[in-house]
Structure formats: structure tokens, C-alpha cells
Amino acid sequence: MKKIFALALAALPLFTALTACSSPAGGFDKGTAITVVSREEGSGTRDAVRDLFDVKDADGKENVTEEAITADGTGVMISNVAGNPYAIGYCSVASLNDTVKALTIDGVAATAGNVKNGSYTIQRPFYLATLGEAEGLAKDFIDFILSAEGQAAMVKRCVPIDENAPAYSGGRPSGNLVVGGSSSVTPVMQDLVEAYKAVNPNAAVTIQESDSSKGMNDAKSGAYDIGMASRALKDAEISDGLVPVHIALDGIAVIVHPENPLTALTNEQVRNIYNGEFTKWSGVQ
Amino acid sequence: MISGITVKNRSVREPVMRWVFTVSALTAVLAVGLICVFLFAGGFPAIGKIGVLKFLTGTVWKPTYDDFGILPMIVGSLYVTAGAILLGVPVGIFAAVFMAKVCPKPLYGFMKPALDLLAGIPSVVYGFFGIVVLVPFVRNTFGGDGSSMVTASLLLGIMILPTVIGITESALRAVPDELYEGAVALGASHERAVFGVVLPAAKSGVMAAVVLGVGRAIGETMAVKMVAGNQTVLRAPDEFLKGVRTLTANVVLEMGYAEGLHREALIATGVVLFVFILLINLLFSALKKERTE
Numbered sequence: 001m002k003k004i005f006a007l008a009l010a011a012l013p014l015f016t017a018l019t020a021c022s023s024p025a026g027g028f029d030k031g032t033a034i035t036v037v038s039r040e041e042g043s044g045t046r047d048a049v050r051d052l053f054d055v056k057d058a059d060g061k062e063n064v065t066e067e068a069i070t071a072d073g074t075g076v077m078i079s080n081v082a083g084n085p086y087a088i089g090y091c092s093v094a095s096l097n098d099t100v101k102a103l104t105i106d107g108v109a110a111t112a113g114n115v116k117n118g119s120y121t122i123q124r125p126f127y128l129a130t131l132g133e134a135e136g137l138a139k140d141f142i143d144f145i146l147s148a149e150g151q152a153a154m155v156k157r158c159v160p161i162d163e164n165a166p167a168y169s170g171g172r173p174s175g176n177l178v179v180g181g182s183s184s185v186t187p188v189m190q191d192l193v194e195a196y197k198a199v200n201p202n203a204a205v206t207i208q209e210s211d212s213s214k215g216m217n218d219a220k221s222g223a224y225d226i227g228m229a230s231r232a233l234k235d236a237e238i239s240d241g242l243v244p245v246h247i248a249l250d251g252i253a254v255i256v257h258p259e260n261p262l263t264a265l266t267n268e269q270v271r272n273i274y275n276g277e278f279t280k281w282s283g284v285q
Numbered sequence: 286m287i288s289g290i291t292v293k294n295r296s297v298r299e300p301v302m303r304w305v306f307t308v309s310a311l312t313a314v315l316a317v318g319l320i321c322v323f324l325f326a327g328g329f330p331a332i333g334k335i336g337v338l339k340f341l342t343g344t345v346w347k348p349t350y351d352d353f354g355i356l357p358m359i360v361g362s363l364y365v366t367a368g369a370i371l372l373g374v375p376v377g378i379f380a381a382v383f384m385a386k387v388c389p390k391p392l393y394g395f396m397k398p399a400l401d402l403l404a405g406i407p408s409v410v411y412g413f414f415g416i417v418v419l420v421p422f423v424r425n426t427f428g429g430d431g432s433s434m435v436t437a438s439l440l441l442g443i444m445i446l447p448t449v450i451g452i453t454e455s456a457l458r459a460v461p462d463e464l465y466e467g468a469v470a471l472g473a474s475h476e477r478a479v480f481g482v483v484l485p486a487a488k489s490g491v492m493a494a495v496v497l498g499v500g501r502a503i504g505e506t507m508a509v510k511m512v513a514g515n516q517t518v519l520r521a522p523d524e525f526l527k528g529v530r531t532l533t534a535n536v537v538l539e540m541g542y543a544e545g546l547h548r549e550a551l552i553a554t555g556v557v558l559f560v561f562i563l564l565i566n567l568l569f570s571a572l573k574k575e576r577t578e
Binding site: 033035040041042043044061062066067068069070071072076079080083084086087183210211214 | 346347348349350416417420421424429430431432510511514515516517518527528530537538539541542543544547
């Protein structure tokens, strides 16, 4: 009895050591199934991937494979892909780090520069909108966002549109401002509000997170002073009196594990991976 | 004079303190009541709008297109919990027998605090352990994604250990020594007396440990959602290397961006979970009653 116990104890570290070493030894096996990682329902990034790669069925409904792992949040997405050599996922270009590898799409690398010059097409614009021309505090805040300080505050999360913007020179008006809309723009807006507070402590800005369409509707009704959208404004919204302000671009990178030898995919291949047509890495040429 | 002051103080202090105690006790009850009211008020309208049958037996969960079927999540919760019980309970019971009847004192002084520590580790830390160690382990050993039913069961099996061991151990210690001594006197070996007499005598305590383990496993959220894959597919039991989504994971994954009926449907998911927990607690108190009688 005691012998068996001692044997089991001795085997345990050996076992652990074996499993710990077994992963890099094998190399990348193309016959392995692709682990598709997707964001959760309701995420703006998930909707953007659906639209940009056209991951839809004949009725226009999203048809991401049922076998896709769901990751809630960019951090979880990246750690999922970084931890699995056979995984594929996506995240904002601004969130990329060394633990994952971004693939080129249709031959164009997912970099901030390519997003800005428009050659990397897997991107969406970030817009703000006000009912009529912005004035007072709203105007000052938008001026700040488009200034050097505001554009610098966004670099962590998206691609600013103007790196050579002039410095902020507003009159620091006081008052309250309600900004609401797209959940994709919200984290950017939080950074902007933080930075704005530093230069204009007189203003109190409240952020309400919903989605792009609700943001536009509530900006129209006056519930929000400024609406946020992670898409261009629709013609109907502009004819209803909303004035759009383009503040930034967001590129979406398709990411794999650094060990994956693949470096490039086409838009169609990404679609076929996400709708479940390709299930193995060998199917991706 | 002095006694006069204390008497006067006491006549004020006692009723005041009685109120303080009553209010404190009521706070807990009130909290439970408020949670019930909020949950049912928030969840029932959604169930009504979706349809009870469609909600509970629907197999498609696509909130964007108004498909709200939570059967895959109900089944997912049951699989993962059953797996955790299958893996955790035998280990837990043997460990409890060891702690109560075999363990030498110096070792016990080390084991007990270690177990308490295991109970105190935050579930997100378990989740990280799962992602870093268990997921690659399952992927390399059994194949598949690594994020699967079996991974979640393994992790939950470890997480319920402190509950199972603690309650089983105290149940074993509550068995009168005469039973053990009688068995040994009749010629039984130490092992035989423990497994043949003491453990069966502590049966209802062991059952209670299992039920509480089930409660812990079914309610666990953070750690499970990090390793289970979270696919909303109705799985067969033999697909244990594929991912599932539990009820708890469904709520926490989507609450961030949910709106309107989607949000209400998530609260309704909470209602279903709450009913499960309620049943488990009823079972537990029934077992406890049996034990005290």
C-alpha cells in the first residue's frame, strides 16, 4: 500500500514535466483542427468582423461557426490565441502585442499606418455626432479630441486621423456633458475624458455605453449631447440634423499564435474559417 | 450611585442593542428577499415574452436574431457539474478519511491550513491556473481545443475539494468512537473499520458534502468561463472534449453589452440558475434534517 503511494508520488512530477515539455516538441501540425475564437454576442468588434468579412448566410444573418470559442473582451481573446498554437482570433490593431501574430489580409499588413492610408481595408471609422453644429462645452470637447493632446490620448486604443493636429487652445468652459453610444468607442472615450479632465477640470463628462444606432438616436432626441458611432453616419441620420465628426479609425487584425507558420490570409479565407467551411489548417493554402 | 448609573444604562442599552441585533439579522434576510424580487421581476417578463417552452427547451442562442434558447446552457451546467462531482468527490472522500482517521498529527498541522488556503483562492486565480496549465494539458493529452467540458470539470473538481473534504471530515469525526472501537474489537483491521463502519455511519454527512459540492460547482462562474470554451451548442455526453457554455457563463459573458430583451433573457437565465440552487439547498436541508433526527 505504502509502496504504491510512494510510486504515485514519484510519478506525479515526472508526469507534469512530460506534459509541460510536450507542446513545443511537436511543431506545427497542419492536420490539426482550427480553433476559432470569437467575441461574445453584442460586441461591436464581433459585429464589425461579421460585416467586414461578410460572415453571413444567404439571409444576411451572421453565421459564425457554432464551434467557435467565445472570449469576452480583447484581453481574453488575446490570451486564448496566445495560449493555443492552432487558434485564430481577432482584435483591434491598437491592442496587438508580441504574444500573438497578426496576419496580412489580401497582402496588406495590419498596421496603424496601413489603416490610416486606407490600404488595410479591415477597418471602421469612429464618429461623433451632435444635433446641429456643436457649441459651448460640446464644441470645446470635440476641439480637444481633434487637437494634438486628444489624438495622442487615443493611440492606445485606435488609430488617430491627424498626428500633426495643433495643440488644444480652448477656453476651458465649465458645465456638464453627456456622451453616449457605441460600445467600441466607449473605451476610447474614457481615455479622452480622462485626458480632457487634466486640461479642463471645470467640465464634467458622463459616458453612457449602448450601441451606435442608439447613440445617434439619443443624440437626435437630445438625451446625449454627443453621440458615438463605430460606423459612418447614415444619410437619414444626417438629414435629421446630426453633424458627424470623424475622430479616429479602428483596424481589426486577424491574429494567430506566433508558432503558426501562416502569415497571410485573404478576406475570403477568413470568412471560410469563421463560417466553419475550413475546419483544418491544411485546408488553408 | 455607581450602581444606579449602570442600571439606568442597562435599561437603555439592552433594548437598543436588541434592535441592533434584530436589524442586523433582518439585513441578511432582506437581502435574500430583495434578490428574489429583483430576479423574478426582471426575469419573468422575458420568459413570458420568449415563451417558457421556447426559452427552456430552445437549442439556438442567437440574441442578435431573437433566438433565446438556453437548453444548451442548462445541459452544459449539468455536464460540467456532474464531471466535477465524478472527479472531485472520490478524491475528496478519500482525502477526508485520510485527514480524520489516518493522518499523523504533524502532517495534519500542515494539511489543514493547506486545504483552507485552497478554499480561499479566488476563482479568477483558479481560472488562470486553468488557462495556463489545464487547457494546454488537455489539448496535448486528449486532443481538441483544450477548452472543453473535461477541462472545466477538472478545474471544478479541484475547486469543490475543500467543501467536500471539510464537511466529510467533520461528519467522520462526529461518528462516535465506540463504533470504530467495536469494529476493531471484533477483529476488523483499521482500514476495514473505517471504510466498513465509520464511513457508512457518516453517510448523510457525506451526502451533504456532495450536495454542497454540487452547489459550489453549478454556481461557479469566473473560472469556468475561462476554460470551458463557451460554445452555445447542445452537446452529447460523449463530446466531452468539446466546449460548453454554462448558465453562469452565459450571464457574465454577455451582460456587458446586452440591451432590451437580450438583457432580460440573461436575467431570466439567472432565474433558472437560482431555481437550481434553491433545489440544491432544499435537498441539503432535507439531508441535514435526516442527520439530526
